[in-house]
Amino acid sequence: MWVVWRQQRSIAAAFFLLAIVVSVWTLIMGLHEQTLWREFLSAPCKGNPGGLTASNLKDCQSLWSSVSSSGKLNEVVLGIGIAFAPLFGLILGVNAVAHEIEQKTIRLAWTQSGSRVRWLTNKYLGSVVLLVVILAPLCWLFSWWVGASHDAARITQKVFAISGFVEAACGIFCFALAVVIGLWIRRPGWSLAVAIVLFAAIFLGFTTEVLPNLGSPAVAVMQSTQLGKGSSSGFYSTGGAPANSWPLWTGFEPETEKTVPSHSLMNRLTTNMNRCQASETPSLTESFCAKQLGVTRILLYIPGNQFWTLQFLEGGFYLIAAALLAALSLFAVRKVKA
Amino acid sequence: MIEGISVLEAVNLGKRYRRTWGLQDCTLTIPKGRVAALVGPNGSGKSTLLRMAAGLSQPSVGTLRVLGRSPSPGTDDLRERVGYLDQDRPLYKGFRVVEMLRFGEMNNPTWNMDVAKNHLARLDIPLRSRVSDLSGGQQAQVALTLCLSKQPELLLLDEPGAALDPVAREDLLRLLMRQVADSESSVVLSTHALSDVAAICDYVVVLAHTRVVLSDDTEYIVETHRILSIVDDRDLALPPGITVIHEQHNARGRSLLVRVELPFNDDRWRVDRPTLEEIVLAYLRAGSPHGDGRDVDETEDGAR
Numbered sequence: 175m176w177v178v179w180r181q182q183r184s185i186a187a188a189f190f191l192l193a194i195v196v197s198v199w200t201l202i203m204g205l206h207e208q209t210l211w212r213e214f215l216s217a218p219c220k221g222n223p224g225g226l227t228a229s230n231l232k233d234c235q236s237l238w239s240s241v242s243s244s245g246k247l248n249e250v251v252l253g254i255g256i257a258f259a260p261l262f263g264l265i266l267g268v269n270a271v272a273h274e275i276e277q278k279t280i281r282l283a284w285t286q287s288g289s290r291v292r293w294l295t296n297k298y299l300g301s302v303v304l305l306v307v308i309l310a311p312l313c314w315l316f317s318w319w320v321g322a323s324h325d326a327a328r329i330t331q332k333v334f335a336i337s338g339f340v341e342a343a344c345g346i347f348c349f350a351l352a353v354v355i356g357l358w359i360r361r362p363g364w365s366l367a368v369a370i371v372l373f374a375a376i377f378l379g380f381t382t383e384v385l386p387n388l389g390s391p392a393v394a395v396m397q398s399t400q401l402g403k404g405s406s407s408g409f410y411s412t413g414g415a416p417a418n419s420w421p422l423w424t425g426f427e428p429e430t431e432k433t434v435p436s437h438s439l440m441n442r443l444t445t446n447m448n449r450c451q452a453s454e455t456p457s458l459t460e461s462f463c464a465k466q467l468g469v470t471r472i473l474l475y476i477p478g479n480q481f482w483t484l485q486f487l488e489g490g491f492y493l494i495a496a497a498l499l500a501a502l503s504l505f506a507v508r509k510v511k512a
Numbered sequence: 513m514i515e516g517i518s519v520l521e522a523v524n525l526g527k528r529y530r531r532t533w534g535l536q537d538c539t540l541t542i543p544k545g546r547v548a549a550l551v552g553p554n555g556s557g558k559s560t561l562l563r564m565a566a567g568l569s570q571p572s573v574g575t576l577r578v579l580g581r582s583p584s585p586g587t588d589d590l591r592e593r594v595g596y597l598d599q600d601r602p603l604y605k606g607f608r609v610v611e612m613l614r615f616g617e618m619n620n621p622t623w624n625m626d627v628a629k630n631h632l633a634r635l636d637i638p639l640r641s642r643v644s645d646l647s648g649g650q651q652a653q654v655a656l657t658l659c660l661s662k663q664p665e666l667l668l669l670d671e672p673g674a675a676l677d678p679v680a681r682e683d684l685l686r687l688l689m690r691q692v693a694d695s696e697s698s699v700v701l702s703t704h705a706l707s708d709v710a711a712i713c714d715y716v717v718v719l720a721h722t723r724v725v726l727s728d729d730t731e732y733i734v735e736t737h738r739i740l741s742i743v744d745d746r747d748l749a750l751p752p753g754i755t756v757i758h759e760q761h762n763a764r765g766r767s768l769l770v771r772v773e774l775p776f777n778d779d780r781w782r783v784d785r786p787t788l789e790e791i792v793l794a795y796l797r798a799g800s801p802h803g804d805g806r807d808v809d810e811t812e813d814g815a816r
Binding site for chain 1 (some may be wrong): 592
């Protein structure tokens, strides 16, 4: 284990320093965001930019402007938050195996008394400990930051990956992915490039295609204003969905229906609505056609109380995938030529 | 020294790298307690044989036994008993020398730290130095120290003297001889330096074109080879029982290096006793014991 620490410590130190810088910045950003929202919510417009009137314009406009502009810096924190753990895991993984193969130190390591399986197991244990030690506090901090600046939306795709422990699970998965690819490609640069592309594809695919289908959606009738009340988040729960929920998509369902409609029904009704609106020139209003067809516009959303369920599902997916990759690499390492 | 027990035994051993053979039809037995040299040109299969013996790669055909066991990634106890020095002398460049020793200590139950520190002290290699700051020769010595301090029964050394200056080389040879004498361990080393072979090795394996062309005790080899010379009689036939290894023609006549199994008494030939170096060179030039060396693609595979 000491050998693993000795080999990985410069990378761990670099990421640790980066984590400190990111943490300080995130802390400052989060506190600033909290202050801004506290002021905005207590202003006459009550944190609702749609509620700006001539009387409260002076008080609210500058606050709204500050809230809006801080969002750009939030995007940077968000980007770093999403990339940090995967990059850390990938670089540790590439250094653990592909770098050793390229430097040929693997011939030294594999001719010592311990077995290859023990050698790789130590790499996993040591590196996972490093990942957890550095990522766990960062996960907690990012979760707090999401709460401070996005609390009404921590379950949404945008911030979900850095809102719980998925971040750490991603780091561990990336480590295992880089180990397997390193055993196969044997060149650090190429291994890192391939692993980044693969992880990006898996992450985006899971986030956009799989995750929305893992929750149990609920239905809300769309409100005409399209805007809910402001929160400390800077985001708004749209169309009548409760705060802290994840709006998935909008569509139509029969007025009498109160359950979650099927995709095919929503598609069919949307087509009917479009046909109705386009049947005359100028086109008919949505409310007229909805009344004619007996449908109502709805919003499908995943309630905020499913946050931890989805965290366990996504985090579990990455951890199980990491365990499978680890098993594969422990099997393959016995066959790899030195 | 216990005769009759082999440290390395290969039967029809072969290793194929995609389209080329790294080693083929290799049958040999290296007895215990010897310092054996693998000699041959680049691409002849020396490193391939040593890597298979160290369990770093698997044979494509044939069988290989090291200390009575088949070397593979699964034979844990064998790795404890075998020390291997790769020809690239891989070391963790960012480690300090003392950390390399700690690496060896943590990975080998039979490690002797005193041996390691004494050896490096004799060579004036500071323990606090970074490996990357050492010269090539010093790095080679550190790599060798890792091997020796493991106190293995069998040392597999791939060109151990390649990066060393003459003094360090001399020290290394002395060290190896002492190691064998002190611990009854065996050494199999590959080398291009025929003078080293003559100086310390008591067993020689000559490889050419990926095949073993000679494998025996050095004393026996020297005793069973002769240089036969004759002036102005090119058509003189050789008596039976003689195998011509290499033949040279020049203005003064013929010169043959031959393997003689029987006492040779023919007054028409001038008979000289060759040195081990001359014998090995003759085999290398001939390419095979029958002088039928074939043109073989000797492209060195990176993994070899």
